[in-house]
Amino acid sequence: MKRLFITLILLTTLQAAFAQKISPEQYIKLYKDIAIEEMKRMGIPAAITLAQGLLETESGNSELVKNSNNHFGIKCKATWTGETYNHDDDAPGECFRVYKVAEDSYRDHSNFLRAGKHYAFLFTLDPLDYKGWARGLRKAGYATNPKYPDILIKHIEQYNLQQYSLAAVNNVPKFETDKYISDPVIIDTEEDTETPEETFTVPASINGSKCTAGKKGTSLLAIATANDISLSKLLEYNDMNEDGILTKDQVIFLEKKAKKGNKDFYIVQKGENLLDVAQKNGIQLQTLVAYNPDVIPAGTKLYLKPSGEAPGTNANEKLHEVQPKEGLYSIAKKYNISPQQIREWNNLEGDDLKIGQLLIIAK
Helix, strand or coil: CHHHHHHHHHHHHHHHHHHCCCCHHHHHHHHHHHHHHHHHHHCCCHHHHHHHHHHHHCCCCCHHHHHHCCCCCCECCCCCCCCEEEECCCCCCEEEECCCCHHHHHHHHHHHHHHCHHHHHHHHCCCCCHHHHHHHHHHCCCCCCCCHHHHHHHHHHHCCCHHHHHHHHHHCCCCCCHHHCCCCCCCCHHHCCCCCCCCCCCCCEECCEEEEEECCCCEHHHHHHHCCCCHHHHHHHCCCCCCCECCCCEEEECCCCECCCCCCCCCCCCCCCHHHHHHHHCECHHHHHHHCCCCCCCCCCCCCCCCCCCCCCCCCCEEEECCCCCCHHHHHHHCCCCHHHHHHHCCCCCCCCCCCCEEEEEC
16 A cells, blocks of 8 residues: 555656656756767757757657657658657648657657758758758758748857857768769858858967867857867966856967967057957966056056055955956855945946956955
8 A cells, every 4th residue: 555655656746747847958958968979970060959959849848759759850751660659740640750768869860860862961061050050951841930940040049059069079970071062952041131240260379379269159168078178277278267158259278378478568459458468469367467567457446645544445455356257246255245345345336347357355
């Protein structure tokens, strides 16, 4: 009797969990590793795979995926000999493939695209060209919805799925592509009415140190993974403290920067801070500061009277230099003080801080 009672409780719990919807972020967390491995195995961009999965399964909540583990809406076709599930799609009661586990669906999706002759031209594209892939899938007939490419692109950019393609891009398998060149299916470039984005490029090295282009929206972890470097080392090489999403295109160093530059001086441009200058010239931030002790970052509090006369100054006053990705609230939490105290002590009108800015954090 006791065993029966426990079984009923477990069944009720499982049913409740199954009925509960998952978020897009949860779906991505569940399947990102499979998408990365499939990119390494067959070359389909992980960003595209995850975006398709999000769309086709309604972020893992569709009736089809719950009843079939079919994450990509792949229909039975004549070649399918496995279990099937009937579901209303373009027509009532259409036949869809059933998989034992989600990983089987992801693998079949990769095999399906790689084996399809009309998808062959996609593999001549840059695996990081997610817009080309999204439009190419629509052109090749993968979906009938004319908005399909736009939806995929939106998902990729909204959830930063490109970082998962970057994590695998150096391990994409090499396949023969010559036979795909003359494929009659081409991408219709007229669909893209947006102004082409300016390509951000950097040299292979700056001041003797190897570097790469860090694109806006990419995580530092993805760059570290793609270049077979630990995140801690990447942060060290770039004078940073923690992982985060790049808010602008910037140089990212893949090895330790030099302690001195290859020219005598540099004229600071409008809007640049010390870290920008250090990165642009391939020099360690601490040595740049040592060479320029009189440089005053914007926002630094300057005394206009001798320190003995300045009100409120004492030996207990402590300063903090704002680091990349730090905000007012994280700094306040770090020193166990309130954001309002930081505002008052530093005469701040808002919460905007600049990298390199010195803040009073104790009095």
